[in-house]
Amino acid sequence: MSTCEDYVFVCPECDQSIRVNPSMREALVENGCVICGTAVTQDAFDGQNDES
């Protein structure tokens, strides 16, 4: 399985899914969903998980 540094963001509010890289993930957590503007947490991301 090939892994890259991508995550899949799924907005809990508008259900939009977007493939993002780590820096985009941080931007989304800081700024909220780019589509609807709702606040998002790291729980909204699928993929590599840096929490233990």
Ligand SMILES: [Zn+2]
């Ligand atoms: Zn949204």
